[in-house]
Amino acid sequence: MSQSFEHFASFRKSDSVSSSGSQSQFPPVRRFWDRTGKWALFILVGESLVLLGSLGFLLFLWKGADEAAADRDPGERWRAIVFAGWTTRAITIAAAFMRTAATAQDAFLTAMIAALFLESSGTKLRHLPALSVARAVSPTPISLIGLNLFDRRPSIGIIYWVLLLVTSLLWIGSQFTSSILLSDFADLSIAGPNTSAVIKTMTSYGEYVTYTNYFGASPPFFPRFAEWYDSSQSQEVHPNQPYVDTGPTLRAAVPWINSDERLGLRYYEGASRLWDARVTCFRPEFTNLTLVLERRPYTYTVTGDFVCHDQRPVVEPPDDKCSINCTFNAFTGALICGTNALSSTETPLPFLESEKKSKMIIKSNLIHASSPSVWPDDAKPSIRIGGGDGDWILKKEGPWMKSFDSNGRETLSFSSCIMDDLLYNSNVSMSGPPAPSEPVMTWLETPEEETRGSLDTLEIRRQLGVTPGSSTLEDRGILSLELAASLLTVEDVFNRPVEPYKYSPSIEAGLYSVNEGRPVVFDQVSSIDPNIWMVPHEFHTAIFLHILSTTNNPAKALQALSTILNHMQAFDRSTTWTAEQPASYIMSREVSIPASRDGLLAIVVLVAVQHVIMAVVVALFLSRTRATLLGNSWQSVAQIISPETLEVLLQADDLKDSEVRRSYLDPAAKGLVRRHGGRSQFVKREDPGLDP
Template identity: 25%
Template sequence: MDARLHRRLGSYTIWALALSTAALIAVIFFLQFLWFGTEANTQWRNLVSHDWRLPSAVTLSTLVIRAAGAAQTTIAVSLVASVLLESHVRLSRVPEVSIMRFSNPGSWVSGWIMCETVPANPLAGLLGVLLLLVSLALQFSSTILLADFATVPALTYNATTHLNVSYGGALGMLGTEYTQSGSIWSSTPHQFPVFAEHNEPDYVQFSDNIHDTGVSVRALLPVNSQSHRELLSEYNGYLTMVDTRVACVRPNLEDVRLVPTEVPGMAGKPATFAHFEGRVSTNESIPLLATSILKEPAEFRCLANNHEEPSSLGFGQVAFTLCPFDLDMGGLLSPLTFHKIGGLAYLLFNHTNTTLGVKNVSEGWTTSPDGIWSKLRAPTSFAQGPAEVRATLCYDARSFSNTTRLVKATSGKRRIEPQIVVAFAANNGSETSLLDSQFASIDTAPVRSQLGATSHKESTEERGILDLYISPDYNDSQIEVKSLEVYGSSNYFLDRTLSLMTVRPTFRINSILLCNGCISTWAEAPGKNYVIDETLRAIFFDTLQDTGSPAVALQALFTIVSQMAYQRLRPYFYVSNTGRVTIKQDLNIPVHKRGFGIVVAMVLLQCVLVAASVVLFHRRSRCTHLADSWQVMAHVLEDKAGGDTGRGQMRTPKGKGTERVLSERARLAEGWQLSGMVRRRNSDEEEGDVTDKPVVAIRRLEVPKAKKGKA
């Protein structure tokens, strides 16, 4: 640095500029570390692992930016003020500008003075204005930086642990009523746990005659904690899987008749129940469908409602009946079982707004196509009331056989497991109870979104589930419970129990009633019948209404039932295996880069403006010494001739303190005096300062050296 410039700036100014610049550079590098750090960096992980650390670090960084920026701005404004004082400045502003070299009066005063000087000295004036504007903008650096923050999955925790994934012969078959009766269909789902999913689009089809969801393998997670499931980023280990593919076709119905069955009722009174009977076949070809049901028409018998008239309790509400065929009929073959074992076939009847509680045999029902449905019309002799029924033939691929395998599931987003919400509507200004279905409804949208049971199927990330990775040939390693190999399955008891609970109970289910009040005394009906829970009914109905597809609605239903069975058995699991669970913790971290870029740009602009101020001071200023604050006092002026009119010859005021000033100047062996010359006005001109470029100059003040012994 030039020696003269060094002397005029002073050591304090130089050190202040150097330290503030170094502080700004250090803060920028620190913020860059925060904004672009990754979890692979241990220091970054330690910093962001606690919610309070990162915002606190940003706040402290912005405090340093504001403090360093304010110091630089104060010095730079002093430099610009020195240049203005030695060039052109309004005479009335001379004291303020002179003092500004050593004490900043504040942004508003300094900014106003700088704006006034722009016409006379554009370079110095604009430089001063820009310095103050950038300094003001830096005061909002904290707000700008925090605008980049968002809560996202950021920190990964890997844990290799032993997970209980199955159970063996020590528990046997558990209770027969618990596992073999099919009573799971009447259970209420209390949770809708996260699962992993693998889809194959090859067989997906939605046409007038066929609705096919395609292969959709869903894996059930053996993770007990809901919070861990919601934070789960990756799972490597054994998972129990089920193929939830469902395909529905328009059936060919033959010899359809409505047959009443009378059974003993309560208090010795007989009860009459109506059943649809007939034969069903299909002409549609579906990939991986077991051929037995295609060879010849199959017999069916399905329970109908017993509404005898439209005024019957429950009439008008949505009513469906799902009737499984005999177990040997077979459904869709699953790649999970290497196309050896299939699911079941079902007839799904829609008998909403019909009265079928007959006491006499009704034959001669006719059919007509209605999209994926076949529409059944009652014969003219049927005088019971409105009777129009629709039916569709559906197949599923659920089969639990060696389905607990070593696989991987991942997700890049945290999720929240959905819950069912009961929504109430006002009834004369008061809330209603759950019993009043006219004014209370179940919001199933979050659950249906997770299940992909919506008209617009979202991505797995949007649905809050994991992506399941299976080998193309489905030959992933199967869990081995060695003591059970004699049963022909490496995981015999879990596979068999899940199958008994959900697909093939020991006692065949005749009808699953998806209706509320369509059969008043269903427990007395002949055969094994179940009325499913209100929550499951709502999910089924809403899915069918939203998608128009019975296949998608049944897939959602089958998935929930499989989950309920698995979650009910999970407390009994004791067969463990090593697995790796990766938890992704949500943190409030910098996600966007715009705010960081703006702050960096402002800091760089600040440094450039400060450097420009130093260069301008070096080239345009000749007299000011920033290290000599007494110089300000020597520049306080009075008007000897005209008072405060601004006219006359200016000089250093004389008074009691002047000798002390001059004595100090003598000690420093140098001093300066400010004088001003203005053009006098004519007698008819107004009083006041002349604003057309008054000349202000600083000249050297010759002060004799003080004699020895004097201050």
């Protein structure tokens, strides 16, 4: 083709365009739905609703995930989707809807942009067929992005090309909607559904339980438990205070044998073993105190009388005098001895009706200070402690009454403690986040020798709440016990009042036996005789002595020991649990849910940009085109037939585009669709100026 087209300008109502004759005016402007086509209008509006609806569903899933991760209620519908395993499938389905909607919209936007090139900015002749047909078939935007569609700068065609580029990027991004959204997902542990079930939590009344020496046995594990605690009434060790008090404390066992279930428990309401874990210890005021030496075998017996209370309205014993008679050998460590102190159910101390037992905790340093091996044969068979004429003197220090020998070396320290020895069957409510693990007893990494002192008890002491500093229940890995007024009078599933659950004979051989003069000796050396006193397992010894050495608080040491023994008894009976009781609980469930917002934010941006581009393109199409009716194939073909294109069309029936460009087209030829000779057709413009 020898003819060279001049540059064509944008369409204006006052344009005068002609290549061979006079111009004909455009017919009246059609209604906008005729120009866009009802199907295109339906796609643009309807698919926007699909995009926004899908986006709302995604926001619902992400918000629910945030609520669940924060241990708040995400809603019943959200839980139904997640626990049915439909989360990722729902994302895939929503992404498919969004991808389909965006693709359909982008196709019609591409057709509108093609019309803008043809009618507004003009295009090169070689792109005319592609752009004109695009108005009818609505292709993907990427099919036109490679064309050099604007003629020369500055040109409004640059704006149209940018719109086409952004539409292409939106189309490409929409193909990866599912992958972008799923990039936010991770496996998280959240609260599962509330389950009601009948579970076994204890042994039926009257069933026989075999004997186990819990003091001499190793704790099989250190299970998490639930705790209620009133810190306002507690008292830490202070030199000027004659007592220490753990404060009102209730603890309950988590009634699951499996450790994973205990760790994953978030909420439980039902029957459990409950005990009053409050312990108060005070400095005994001795009226007489004597240490008697027996040489065969070498043993000590400490006897004396003391005032039974700490001058607080916590305990009101039958009388003011209590006595101690305790036999032990020379050792460095501590022991628990019984006293003849109160057995009361009418004191302000217990939360439940119980039998409060008094224990005397004695810290001994005799093996270093006054061992029988260094006593002369003519030494006194007994030593008076305290008083004006005593052999050893007594000094007050916080909750301890300490004795010192004539050389000023500390020998014995005494503290009298009140505690509860009973377990209770009770309905409880406990809640809290899951725990990562339960503590275990380990050896220190580089022990000098494998003795009791080389055991690492830090994690266990942290769980029991006796490490320095304040730790939350979550930090300790335990649950919060709900304290309700009904807890004190609740009836269990057997329709009988809550009853104390007596310790088994194994416990009687431990804590109860101290009331009979047989102490529990926590010794760091192996010189103790199990025929004379109770020999605790080295784990019990390490924990008890570590707490005393790090806190100097006998109440916390006794509270920790009681908790461990209560758990050993409760779970030792787990194989014989037969009493079925109704309960409701919530366990942790590991599910795949959104854990971040980056992918969701990217999709929100894509949807927002999609609608901005759609609004701009539709506005430009309606304002700057007149001759295009989208989706009409015959019109699209007819408008490219003109004197300027006829020669090419007559020769191109058996040629490739590249062959047409080489043989028949001038590379610089440009034009646009305009009204001419009574019809809209591709024409050249007489005004060679730039586009407005």
